[in-house]
Amino acid sequence: MKKIKSIEVRNSRFYQDFRIEFSDKLTCIMGGRGTGKTTLLNFMKVALGYPDFEDKQLGNLLRSNLGAGTITLEIQGETNQIYNLVKTLEDAPQSFILPKLDFIPLSKIFNDIECDFYEAGRIEEIGRSSRDRLALIDKKIKNEISVLMTSMKNMQIELESNALDIKSFSKKIKQFDDVLSQYSDVELEFETFKKQKPLEIGETENKTFEDADRNEGIRLQETRFYNRSVDVFKKFQKDLVETYRPLKNFIDSETQNPEVFQNSGLMKEAQELMTKTVEDIRQAFGKVAGMVKNKQNDLDISFSKLIDIHTEQQASFVTIKQQFDQNREYINKYNLLSKRITDKSILMKDQDDMGKRLKQVKEVRSQLLERLNEYKKSIFGLRLKTVNELNQIFNNEVVITLTYAGIRDDFQEKLRSALKGSGIQYNVIVLKIAERFTPEQFAQVVHDRNASTLMSIKEIDQTRALLIISTLYETELLYEIETMYCDDLPEFKLKIASDSANLENNYRRTDELSMGQRCTTVLPIIFAVSTNPLIIDQPEDNLDNKYITQSIHETIRQQKTNRQLIFITHNPNIPVLSDADHNIFLEYENRQSKILHEGTILEVKQDIINLLEGGALAFERRMETYGYENNL
Known part of the structure; x- marks a missing residue:
């Protein structure tokens, strides 16, 4: 079972040196105001590397209360492996595997040692925030949601890239439109110009020139083919790299020491299989990329030969044009207009090709969007299943509803x-x-x-x-x-009546409830969504004693058999009625906080009376007022 075994603080500005051994079940931390109860919770949080403090707040906390001291947390993970976490003011938490104190990055074991912390007032905040309510539900299905969310985010990244392609192709098509507008009447202009052929140019000579001019246009088409072929080869090589990169990233981010897993033998085998598979793919891609590169070199050689031939053919064409020296102006303009027609033809082919590529990219986008929506629906379906399971636990006293994409x-x-x-x-x-x-x-x-x-x-x-x-x-x-x-929108609803035929009227959403009612609604859900060690600062906040007596203490008794609970409390009903297994009283004296007493309920009974009940006299006076016999 996952549990915080102990915390040790040495050389702190605020505390006398101490070591606290926590119960596997319920530990209550008590004391007067200013004795460092909440600071103790914060020390546990920072030792575990929780990132939800703002830097300034975290720095002030550690500078004021830890100083040059050291926090050492001993924690047992879900795999039953025990770790030592050491935190000092200037350094990030350092984590070690016990008993040999082998270093292991905290990020590698964070999920194994994750704990649930709720500061004072946090429970009431959850009732007011739709995103906090959703995060609470997701705790129950954290791993499954994380996988789906990662897949969905990867799909969004693909769609972002796809949108850039669409934008690029659309822009190029527009550029083609702008350029082609300059060629709109070139065919008519050419046909009109040919009718102005000088009479001294004979039919045979004219045919020889027109054939040579036409061949020049064909040479331009040949050059286009080679250039397009090179572009295809380059794009294919780029696509190979992009296909391999996610596999490499997966291996780099997910491979870790198999010993941190419960089934280390199988995990080692799986990681070795994945590593070898990715390496085999890399080698196969390398061979394909090498083959493509060789073919591109062959194509370059072929293109070089074509350029030499084109040079000779173009020289012959220039010689033919020189035979029409008397009509050079006509021949040059004829050649210019002919080239413009060829250029227009090439531009139209390129634009058509770009249009086809744009259509393909948009078709790919439609497929990606379908997959994205499938992930969204899968996430909602998983959450809805979880909500239905939770609703069965609460016996209609608390009801959770979920609206698809409601936030x-x-x-x-x-x-x-x-x-x-x-x-x-x-x-x-x-x-x-x-x-x-x-x-x-x-x-x-x-x-x-x-x-x-x-x-x-x-x-x-x-x-x-x-x-x-x-x-x-x-x-x-x-x-x-x-x-x-x-995000999907969860609503937490509390049953406030049972007299309406319309069941909806018997419930109120948490944003319509008082602070106490909000906590009454949220607290059972906190208990139900996780088996992580649960650390709450003042769980009794805004709860009346009747509710604690009649309901919460029974829930706590049930919960502590399945998970570790650590409560900071001012309410005697929490430790007494829940039969806290270990109780710690702090005292602030001579500018330092220290452990005053610790033990079972019976062993700290007098501290509970003195600090939480207001002392024996106040306790006896209440008993007299209520008409109960004094058995102290």
Whole structure:
């Protein structure tokens, strides 16, 4: 079982040197205000390398309370391997495998030793934040979600590259249009000019010249073929490198010491198999790339021969043109117009080729978008399955709902950026579009120039619909919108009544609840989504004692048999009713915090009465007031 075995702090500015051994079940850390309970939680967090502190906050915490001291955390991972983590002020946590203290990067073992920390007030924040609620659900399916998210992000990267290709091809096609506009009447001009042939040029001479001129055009086509062939070879070699790179990156990032795994023998075998496979692929790709390079060299030699032949043929053509010295002006213009027709033909072929490539790239994009949407749906399906499992646990007292792609604030922000400067009063329209469409649905509407679908939104008339489409059509921002991922929206609902025939009326969402009700809703979910060691600062925050007595302590008793719990608390009901297995009382004296007492509930009973109940007199007075006999 994963557990924090101990924490040791030496030479701290704030604490006397101490070592705390934590229970495998429930440990409660108690003491008066300013005794360093929360600081102890923070020391555990930084020793584990958690990155959610801002640098300034982290620096202030360590400088004020750790100084030149050392934090040493001993933790048992999920694989039952035990690690030592050492943290000092200036250095990142250093991790070692016990008992030999072999160094291992913390990143390699982070998942094995992951713990769940909740600072004071954090539970209530989760109830107010849709993204925090989603992150809490994802804890239960962390590994599966991580795999799907990584695949989806890789797909988005491919789509970003694809969008750049589309933009590049579209730009080149537009450039072809601009250039070809200069050749629009060249055929008519050529035919008109040929009718002006001087009478002294005979039919035989004219045919010889026209054949030589036509052959010059053919030579240009031959040169185009060689240049296009070289481009194909170069692109193929580049594609080989791009195909191999993800395999190499996978091996570099995922291969690690097999000893950190529970099934080290099989993991070593699998890693060796993958490494060999990638190396075999590298060698095979290297052979193909070498063969392509050799063929390209052969092509270069062939092209060189062609250039020599073209040079000779062009010299013959120049000789033929010189025979028409008296009509040089006509011959030169004829040759110029003929070349322009050939140039136009080549440009049109290149444009047609570019159009085909653009079509292919767009077809690839459609396939990538389908796969992207499949990942989105798989993520939602996995989360929905998890939500249904959680709802069965809570017996209808707490209900979780999930809406596909329901968190759309990023989509709204992207729309505002896209419509800025369009002349549209877009603030209300953006909200309505984001309510009506997912990003991919909206992008498809714009791609299809489907103004009528946009007009289904009351605030968008035909003029606005056409303006939105013309503003976004084929733009970079539209492609970004098309590949956006909107997180699924979870709602946590608490049952507040049972008298309404409409079941929905018996529940309230956490953003409609009081602070105490929010915590009442979120806390059971925190218990249900993970088996990591759970460290909470003041779990009783905003919870009434009746709820703690009737519900939470039973949940804690059940939880501590399956996972380690470490609570910082001011409420005596938490350790007493939950039968805390180990209890630690801190005391601040002479400008340093120290461990006052530790032990079982019975062993620290007097500390609980003195510090949490307000002392024996206050406790006895309450007992008298409530009418209970004093058995102290």
